Amino acid sequence: MKLATWNVNSLAVRLPQLLDWLAANPVDALVLQETKLTDDKFPVAELQAAGYAVAFHGQKTYNGVALLSRGGTAADVVKNIPGFADEQARVITGTVGGVRGSVRVVGGYFPNGQAPDSDKFVYKMAWLDALRGFVQAELAAHPQLVLMGDFNIAPEDRDAWDPVALAGTIHLTPEERTHFQALLGLGLVDAFRLFEQPPKSYSWWDYRMLAFRKNQGLRIDHVLVSDALKPVVQACTIDRLPRKNERPSDHAPVVVELAG
DNA sequence: ATGACGCATCGAATGCGA
Numbered sequence: 001m002k003l004a005t006w007n008v009n010s011l012a013v014r015l016p017q018l019l020d021w022l023a024a025n026p027v028d029a030l031v032l033q034e035t036k037l038t039d040d041k042f043p044v045a046e047l048q049a050a051g052y053a054v055a056f057h058g059q060k061t062y063n064g065v066a067l068l069s070r071g072g073t074a075a076d077v078v079k080n081i082p083g084f085a086d087e088q089a090r091v092i093t094g095t096v097g098g099v100r101g102s103v104r105v106v107g108g109y110f111p112n113g114q115a116p117d118s119d120k121f122v123y124k125m126a127w128l129d130a131l132r133g134f135v136q137a138e139l140a141a142h143p144q145l146v147l148m149g150d151f152n153i154a155p156e157d158r159d160a161w162d163p164v165a166l167a168g169t170i171h172l173t174p175e176e177r178t179h180f181q182a183l184l185g186l187g188l189v190d191a192f193r194l195f196e197q198p199p200k201s202y203s204w205w206d207y208r209m210l211a212f213r214k215n216q217g218l219r220i221d222h223v224l225v226s227d228a229l230k231p232v233v234q235a236c237t238i239d240r241l242p243r244k245n246e247r248p249s250d251h252a253p254v255v256v257e258l259a260g
Numbered sequence: 261a262t263g264a265c266g267c268a269t270c271g272a273a274t275g276c277g278a
Contacts, residue, residue, distance in 0.1 A: 009266075009267070009277085012267095061269070061271085112277060112278060113278090204278070206265075207264085208263080218278075250278080256272075
């Protein structure tokens with residue numbers, strides 16, 4: 001069973017690339033971030049034709065998330081974080097068929113935070129607090145759980161191309177990293193770090209300054225699997241190929257493979 | 261220090277991403 005996450009930075013622009021990617025990578029479930037589409041504009045028919053059922057939670061211009069699944073629509077879908085009032089469409093959760101029954105998938109587009117001294121950073125911290133509470137409750141109900149998406153956090157220095165120059169800046173602040181560790185503390189593990197990985201592995205590269213060609217990136221897209229799933233994780237990889245497309249997203253997909 | 265690139269918005273310049 002394969003699951004994946006991809007920040008597509010506008011599904012309207014990236015739909016052809018998404019369909020190409022799914023044809024080459026027929027994952028069982030995929031969460032998307034930054035669809036930037038209201039629900040009435042979501043490409044339901046195109047994705048169904050490609051074999052995927054869809055659940056989505058979008059808005060105009062910004063944000064927007066989706067959960068694609070083969071073998072039926074995700075069950076018990078939850079949009080955003082219950083009890084946390086939020087104008088922004090950032091989370092979608094659902095149950096997909098899989099290993100020994102089913103897997104609870106939480107797909108998140110974590111706030112960017114802009115800068116550590118900004119109001120957006122305050123929002124990011126509050127959002128992370130709320131998410132942790134939600135994931136804790138979901139884990140209690142669904143031991144087989146995967147939390148994945150665009151976290152907008154580089155958890156360690158090795159997840160940034162220049163940790164010295166970027167020290168203390170957004171995505172690398174101690175506060176964000178503490179939140180990342182707190183998520184792990186719920187009983188989750190960073191699937192990517194379960195395996196030997198190439199050095200300087202990143203999932204996002206700035207569009208500017210030829211950053212991708214120079215591999216000046218950050219690893220901010222993550223797949224966290226619950227302790228119950230950890231024994232069945234067989235691989236976790238970042239697929240850089242779509243970043244080489246014409247008009248690519250600035251993010252690459254991250255794929256995890258579970259036995260069964 | 262700034263901007264650089266890309267996307268979205270009713271129409272151009274601006275906000276935002278990371």
